[in-house]
Amino acid sequence: MAFLAGPRLLDWASSPPHLQFNKFVLTGYRPASSGSGCLRSLFYLHNELGNIYTHASVLYHLFMCHQGGSPVYARLLALDMCGVCLVNTLGALPIIHCTLACRPWLRPAALVGYTLLSGVAGWRALTAPSTSARLRAFGWQAGARLLVFGARGVGLGSGAPGSLPCYLRMDALALLGGLVNVARLPERWGPGRFDYWGNSHQIMHLLSVGSILQLHAGVVPDLLWTARHACPPD
Template sequence: MARRSGPRLLDWINTPSHLQFNPFILTGYRPASSISGCVRSLFYLHNELGNIYIHGSVLYHLFMCHRGGNRVYSHLLALDMCGVWLANSLGAIPMIQCTLVCWPSLRLFTLVMYAFLSVMAGWRALTALSTTARLQAFGWQAIARLLVFGIRWLGIGTGAPRSLLCYLRMDALALLGGLVNVARLPERWGPGIFDYWCNSHQIMHFLSVISILQMHAGVVPDLVWAASHDYACPED
């Protein structure tokens, strides 16, 4: 995977403006490419290679240098946001369902409210103009989840005992990743040093993978718990 096997890479100053979103990544930008050129970039070193290989947002990172320019890039970014939105929106349904299984009216209200917040979050994420605004778009969903987790922590809500800690780790890791990405750390401390590896976006990818694994680790026991019907509601 030698760098010289690919095309001549660009510095930040020479890359198209829509790809200049991180001024602390100074080198390693791919030139504008065809679809096959983008795919070939899987096999040489450039500053998006780590992002392509360590995360699910492969299409966005692989094709962001497509010669279609900002128009293609905007569609890819929207697609990337849809993935984040799906995980945030659908992922919370089993958590709410299991926490409020004994409170059908409150459960329905919470699910409807969460659906409303999800629609708002999706719209705000798709129309956001900055990384900070995209992170903020998911804020109300996160607050709603914390309220649900609080109900469970107080013992009012139900669910598998070990799931709550997984959910708290899930949101803590996702928030930490989002903040690292917005702060552009560590490359802000050493512009040019982290162009290829260990920059903020890669750290966010890494943390969000662990976050999703924590979601899985929480949801599976919750669903098994709900399917077992091995619980008693206060009215029973």
């Protein structure tokens, strides 16, 4: 990819306060820009370029330097949190559906319950004051998924052979990404060395992609198994 010449970038101390959330990333901050200026930043090097190109939260990372300042940033962050919550919610519903395929009396309650829990988790994430608080908010969904996985592991649930390990890897990768992001590693060990590439948020993005791929690898055979499997009579 050929990079264009961009505007003069800022250091951490000169960047807007609402963008000073990682004190170990010292340089490469974009100045406040118009909407077209934000779009132009797709084509020059800055410290959010890797985040833009490695994740689905493109709007948040692309327009976070918008000249609208903190109010615009807050809306973008809220939109991003809604996206994370939807992934956690919609990704888990087919797992619950397949796991409880032979328990029709329990399956609707579990699906509704997880959806309601997700709404609470999403609200907590939207109102969380810090990155670690947002991670804890989504932990409620992870805990509920672990209950489903546990039921499946001890034979109380159903599903395709081989899908459960995919789901365990899915949540392990997502948790690892969240912890890396909260810990600000590896940039904490070398402030300024990972300003453009290889910082914690980019690592989290890549682990999140791996998590979603594991979800896909587990759900597809699960749904096929459910469509073909006949449950034993009660």
